[in-house]
Amino acid sequence: MPALLLGLVATALCGASSASAGPGASGAARTEGCGAELDAAHRLVATAAWQEGAATVAFVPDPAPWAVGRHFSLRGVVCGPARLLRVDADMPAHRHGMNYRPTLQLQEGGRFTAQGLLLHMPGRWRIRLEVEAQGRRQWLEQTVDVK
Numbered sequence: 341m342p343a344l345l346l347g348l349v350a351t352a353l354c355g356a357s358s359a360s361a362g363p364g365a366s367g368a369a370r371t372e373g374c375g376a377e378l379d380a381a382h383r384l385v386a387t388a389a390w391q392e393g394a395a396t397v398a399f400v401p402d403p404a405p406w407a408v409g410r411h412f413s414l415r416g417v418v419c420g421p422a423r424l425l426r427v428d429a430d431m432p433a434h435r436h437g438m439n440y441r442p443t444l445q446l447q448e449g450g451r452f453t454a455q456g457l458l459l460h461m462p463g464r465w466r467i468r469l470e471v472e473a474q475g476r477r478q479w480l481e482q483t484v485d486v487k
């Protein structure tokens with residue numbers, strides 16, 4: 341049992357630091373089913389793990405695809421025992437974020453819409469979602485290359 345928990349935590353840390361959402365062995369099933377109603381061509385998935393379970397966030401840009409200099413929303417769903425607190429985006433290589441602060445609307449069934457995002461230059465952006473579970477906060481991240 342302790343080995344399993346360590347595995348979950350390692351997966352979460354790896355996903356957060358490398359900005360890739362490799363599903364861990366235990367989180368795979370949840371990840372696969374999460375956000376199945378979203379457009380698979382543009383859907384991104386990020387996973388976090390806590391001692392009592394994993395949480396996955398699936399989301400798409402609206403309108404899609406990802407584009408430079410255009411206002412868009414993120415529509416998505418949180419699967420698992422976590423609450424979405426905040427959505428943001430930044431360019432790690434340039435050490436800057438967006439020039440806008442998105443507003444987050446939580447809906448039923450874990451669904452959410454974050455409005456007012458704009459990626460103002462081409463390059464590698466990181467979509468960031470802060471979730472909370474069991475009194476702990478964690479940023480989930482996914483990389484987007486925008487032209």
Ligand SMILES: [Cu+2]
Pocket residue numbers: 431434436461463
């Ligand atoms: Cu930049």
